[in-house]
Amino acid sequence: xxxxxxxxxxxPPGRGGVGVIRISGENALNILQQLSRSDKxxxxxxxxxxxxxxxxGDTLDQGLSLYFPAPHSYTGEHTVELQGHGGPVxxxxxxxxxxxxxxxxxxxxxxxRRAVENGKMDLAQAEAxxxxxxxxxxxxxxxxQRQLQGAFGEHIEQLMQRLTSLVAHVxxxxxxxxxxxxxxxxxxxxxxxxxxxxxxxxxxxxxxxLGERLFDGATVAIIGAPNVGKSSLLNALxxxxxxxxxxxxxxxxxxxxxxxxxxxxxxxxxxxxGLRVSEDVIEQEGVRRAEQTAAQxxxxxxxxxxxxxxxxxxxxxxxxxxxxxxxxxxxxxxxHFITVSAASGEGLQDLKDCLASCLGxxxxxxxxxxxxxxxxxxxxxxxxxxxxxxxxxxHVEEQLEITAMQWRHAWSALGGILGIGDVEYIxxxxxxxxxxxx
Numbered sequence: 001x002x003x004x005x006x007x008x009x010x011x012p013p014g015r016g017g018v019g020v021i022r023i024s025g026e027n028a029l030n031i032l033q034q035l036s037r038s039d040k041x042x043x044x045x046x047x048x049x050x051x052x053x054x055x056x057g058d059t060l061d062q063g064l065s066l067y068f069p070a071p072h073s074y075t076g077e078h079t080v081e082l083q084g085h086g087g088p089v090x091x092x093x094x095x096x097x098x099x100x101x102x103x104x105x106x107x108x109x110x111x112x113r114r115a116v117e118n119g120k121m122d123l124a125q126a127e128a129x130x131x132x133x134x135x136x137x138x139x140x141x142x143x144x145q146r147q148l149q150g151a152f153g154e155h156i157e158q159l160m161q162r163l164t165s166l167v168a169h170v171x172x173x174x175x176x177x178x179x180x181x182x183x184x185x186x187x188x189x190x191x192x193x194x195x196x197x198x199x200x201x202x203x204x205x206x207x208x209x210l211g212e213r214l215f216d217g218a219t220v221a222i223i224g225a226p227n228v229g230k231s232s233l234l235n236a237l238x239x240x241x242x243x244x245x246x247x248x249x250x251x252x253x254x255x256x257x258x259x260x261x262x263x264x265x266x267x268x269x270x271x272x273x274g275l276r277v278s279e280d281v282i283e284q285e286g287v288r289r290a291e292q293t294a295a296q297x298x299x300x301x302x303x304x305x306x307x308x309x310x311x312x313x314x315x316x317x318x319x320x321x322x323x324x325x326x327x328x329x330x331x332x333x334x335x336h337f338i339t340v341s342a343a344s345g346e347g348l349q350d351l352k353d354c355l356a357s358c359l360g361x362x363x364x365x366x367x368x369x370x371x372x373x374x375x376x377x378x379x380x381x382x383x384x385x386x387x388x389x390x391x392x393x394x395h396v397e398e399q400l401e402i403t404a405m406q407w408r409h410a411w412s413a414l415g416g417i418l419g420i421g422d423v424e425y426i427x428x429x430x431x432x433x434x435x436x437x438x
Contacts, residue, residue: 002025002026003026004025004104005023005024005025005026005028005102005103006023006024006025006103006106006107006110006111007022007095007098007099007106008021008095008105008111009021009022009091009092010081011086011091014088015086017085017086018083018084019083019086019090020081020082020083021081021082021091021094021095021098022079022080022081022106022111023079023080023098023103024073024075024078024079024080024106024114025077025078025103026077027078027102028077028078028079029042029067029078029080031080031101031103032065032067032080032082034101035053035082035097035101036051036052036053036065037053037057038050042065042066044067044069044072045066045072046066046067047064047065047066048066048067049062049063049064049065050062050064050065052084052094052097054093055100060090060093060097061084061085061090061093063083063084065080065082065083066080067079068080068081074115074120075114075118075120076115076118076119076120082094109126109130112126112129113126116419121148122150122418122420123417123418123419124147124153124156124417125147125148125149125150125153126419127373127375128144128145128147129148131143131215132144132145132148135214136261137214137265137266139214139263139264139265140214140266142367143211143214143367143372144215146367146368147372152368153417153418155200155369156414156417156418159383159414160411160415160420162196163197163387163407163410163411163414166189166192166193166196166197167404167407167408169185170189170394170404173185173397173400186394189394190391190394193391197387198384198388201380201383202384203364203369204369204370205381205384206362207362207369207370207371208371208377209360210359210361210362210370211370211371211373212372212373212374213265213266213298213359213360214264214370214372217265217266217267217268218265218266218267218268218299218359219267219270219296219299220267220268220269220298220299220300220359221270221272221290221293221294221297221299221300221301222234222269222270222271222272222300222301222303223294223300223301223303223318224302224303224304224311225308225310227305228304228305228311228324229305229325230271230272230303231256231271232342232343233322233324233340233342234258234269236342236345236348237260237262237269237351237352238258238269239260256270256271257269257270257271262352262355262356263352263356265356265359265360265361267355267359270297299355299359300318300320301318301319301322301355302314302316302318302321303322303324304321304322304323304324304337305325306325306328306329306330306333312334312337319358320354320355320358321337321338322339322340322351323337323338323339323340324340324341325342325343326341326346327343327344338350338351338354376417379414379416379417380414380417382409382410382413383410383411383413383414384410386407386409386410386413387406387407387410390402390405390406390407390410393406
């Protein structure tokens with residue numbers, strides 16, 4: 001049974017020079033011909049200048065019509081794209097006309113879901129579509145493109161193929177229970193499993209903190225006593241003059257946030273009120289908010305003033321200890337401090353490198369193996385647990401069936417990343433997060 005033909009606006013809400021409407025389904029071409037009041041032939045993948053009419057024959061808009069016949073389209077179905085003017089009123093009128101001609105409104109992510117169901121991409125690639133849209137930095141965008149092009153899925157497929165081969169060896173040994181299996185067989189199998197699966201999967205899991213923060217971002221709080229240069233540091237790191245800088249202690253009364261990136265990781269940097277005892281009610285509230293921000297942040301930078309030893313003691317467990325104003329005082333600092341000068345820029349790159357490391361940045365020979373979604377991380381962790389559980393019974397011939405069963409479970413966990421097997425229960429959750437028109 002053919003699915004209904006769907007339609008949706010594919011460009012963001014608001015005014016723009018160009019607006020795109022996407023149509024997908026068995027009747028896409030027929031609906032286009034009715035919309036343009038023409039039975040002319042549309043050449044596949046060729047832009048055709050068209051006028052689109054309402055039910056009275058009046059022109060709604062004029063633009064380009066593109067036809068992509070199945071299966072050579074994004075969804076794998078007959079697909080049409082209308083590229084017209086980007087006015088919201090015109091786009092909505094066109095969409096209503098398409099509904100009158102037989103289209104159904106597309107649900108969030110329905111175009112991409114149909115692409116998955118028609119074998120045009122796997123689940124990991126489908127999730128990369130949303131990641132491409134949501135990427136806040138160039139590094140995140142490149143990572144999403146790698147996954148969209150299938151590099152991550154290829155790694156998972158390779159792991160599944162290796163696991164299939166190793167499970168086959170165990171299954172084969174079960175067919176000959178009377179035969180004595182040499183101990184060397186088990187040792188070789190265990191070594192192969194360690195090198196070909198356990199270590200690669202663990203490396204991917206180690207990348208998850210970085211991968212998830214590439215898209216989710218991180219919050220970093222700057223804390224310290226008044227007048228140590230926290231606001232100057234925020235301005236220097238972000239490259240913007242956002243915070244008021246003054247020699248008067250207590251200038252910053254509330255939390256000031258600014259977005260920037262470090263090593264391609266989106267960071268929300270929070271400048272907080274100076275930590276000190278004060279009789280000022282407003283400043284007391286600022287200190288309370290500073291402590292709250294530090295407690296909730298992904299990382300904290302404690303800033304001290306190189307010229308004032310009274311500011312060197314931190315009553316928090318900070319991730320980075322920073323000695324500012326080293327352009328005024330050069331030595332005598334505790335060894336755990338990184339030295340910088342927010343005024344001159346000295347040491348800022350070292351600080352950025354250290355901050356990136358705190359946020360999970362790691363060196364990987366192939367960044368296409370970075371895990372960027374919690375669902376993928378959980379599936380890999382489940383697979384690794386099953387593999388290691390199976391390893392525990394590998395050397396016991398009477399329990400080889402348990403080994404085979406656990407490794408088959410691991411294969412299923414890996415397959416769930418790509419949508420192999422019964423994964424209907426996760427499709428709704430994944431595509432509900434998409435925007436309409438994609």
